[in-house]
Amino acid sequence: MRRIEILAGIMGVLSLTYGQGATAQVRNTVCDTISYEFIEEKIIIPVTVNGVKAKYIVDTGGKTGTLYDAATEMKASAAGYMSVTDVNTQAANFQEAYIKDLTIGSNYRVKQLKTMVFPKNSFFTSLDVVGILGGDAFAESVVTFDSRTQIMVINYPYRPERLKVTDGIPLLTDAEYHSFIHVQLGETQLRVLFDTGADGFLLYSTEDNNQLAAVSGSQVTNRAHGIVAAGISGLGTPVDIKKVTIPSIKIAGKEFANVGSTTTMMNGSIIGVELLKHGKVIIDYMRKRFYFFPFDEGKTDLGGAPSLWNISILPHNGRFEITTVWDSMKDQVTFGDEVVNINGASLQDCPKSQIAVEKIMNDIPGNSGYIIIRRDNKDKRIEIKKEK
Template sequence: MKKLLLYISILLLPVAAKAQGSIVSKHDTVRFELVQNKIIIPATLDGRATRFIIDTGGRNLITGDSAEYHNVEVTARQLISDVNSGSASMFSARAKELQLGPGIHLEAVPMLVAPPNNFFRELGVAGLLGSEAFSKVCLTIDKRAGHIVMSYPYRPRGLPKDDAMDIPPHKHWHPYIPIRIGGQEIHMLFDTGMDGFLNLTGSDFRKLADNPFLSIDNEGYGFLNVGIGGIDAAQPEKIELVRVAGMSFAGKCFENVVATSQKLGGNSIIGIGLLDYGRLVLDYPRAKIYFLPYEAGPTDLGEVTRIWNVKIMPIADHFEITAVFGDLGVELGDRVWAIGEIQLEGAELSELYINRLLGKCTGDICQITVGVDKDNLRVVTIRKL
């Protein structure tokens, strides 16, 4: 069963590329709002105020209703692949002008056009800005300060040049960063669109199979993301819940990192959680990256990277179990009717809403109500792993 849904742009793994528009300004600082761990900045699109999510691992994207409101020209179609190896044809568009803050102007900005969906509506955004939007800018993201600094044509002053790391070339300017795990180095996509800290592909998991710093904590099945091609419940993927005893990036060490490993259509991902521990500088024009930790010494992530033993996501007009770890008395595809005392029937179909409800659960357990219909309901206790 496949449903054509789009929730976050880490699911978009592109097939085709386009050139980025010109930048006519020099420097600017833009304050951002952090909503449900998404970086949202104000912008002006073709003369009208709006907001976008900054998604370093995604593509420039605008919803169809926002494209119509801002009079963005819709052009040809592109074939787009997603995280579950599904695909769909999407329209392309080109915005005449995109202004970020008072100074940075982008012209002839290429974008993909996505169907309207609750994820973007709830966040109040027109879409996403990927790394391709900043290909001529040095982008500094400081989560603690709550702002992004865009520098053109030079990098910010005071950066330790000897600490610069190369960003491998990519047609959409996606930043792949070197992560060291027990003597092995793997380039992973830094993706502000992915919640959490670490997600390993099956291929990288196999590369690390003999690494003493990696161990399997649990196993499950299903899907952790719903791609633009939907999911096929008849062919669930195996998921490993792994623990990385130690990993490092730019000299900063992280310990006891809980991650998931599943067959994905791209590379392993370092998510927005990295920004909790340092300032990141993406020097796109010179293909360099800097990470400036807020604190020295190792950081234990054993508690902050834990996940629930089920994944609940909106599918069609309701919520379903899309992944399960262990034997819980629930099945992949079971409908979820309630989380705690909160009924889900008629609720806004948003993964953000589910995350908020689970965040209100006390301690490491929560009760959910599942069943094929209202006459066959049962209460199941779920836990954090």
């Protein structure tokens, strides 16, 4: 089951307010190369905070956040509260704290950085990370992502050699350290967030789809009702979902054709980490420029609407429930039905996490399988399939 949205709800958090907590303290000129792990579609790097070694997810679309236990070990100091919204547009308040002496690579150092403080999170634990590093952590640098060698390069204060300002496109200045840019969507421009914390290529907001359907030439290929991901405030309210194919999106001059996506209830649309499969990305936070250098010239066809299972399952109410129902299944299952077995795999002892249930779905061979739902203490087998 391909994730339609941002896994675990912490990734891709969009701040309603954004603190000015980053002050870089760098030794002379910096050009550090950091090898990263790429696990569950997440970029993971090692860092040191106040002498404590840890791993963080690099999330260019979010604000830095740290698990409570790790923040305590790092001797973080309280800094108030902030409000954020999650993938389901639900708001939540988080305590903020200051962490000190953050070191990324050998020489890039942030003297003090404000971080949200997260409660325990099974997704972070499963990845052996303590939180996310947002754009605020890189405010005084130029960051290069190169998926071919799985490295990040941090430059300060200069740009990488031979990189020209005219090669890039502007970061939208009203977003502080979030990497918002304009892309060409059909006959118009679309404001998007480049978010390494978000899975997939395009997460298309319902509002953008409704407003731009005519000029974008997008086609609806399927419909559903449900919840597309767990958020920081829970599962949220079920909504209508559309699966769409957009004929053309151009990013810094590179054209992507047949871009498939599902609509989301987020505040805006997102270009996710899958962009890195197609080219090198450089974000110059200091000069507010965004660069994309494609690996291949010419148009890239992304194959249209994604092939997804025609139901989605998430942990809810202490069990696993059907949380999204596509049109082909609306007469067979109901939102909230308990699922006790997936294609022969019992869920009785399965950890109550999105990753765990998705792994079971991903392990189903081919494009068809079955689930067993339990209603009124009676079990019923339901056939499921992948569809565009």
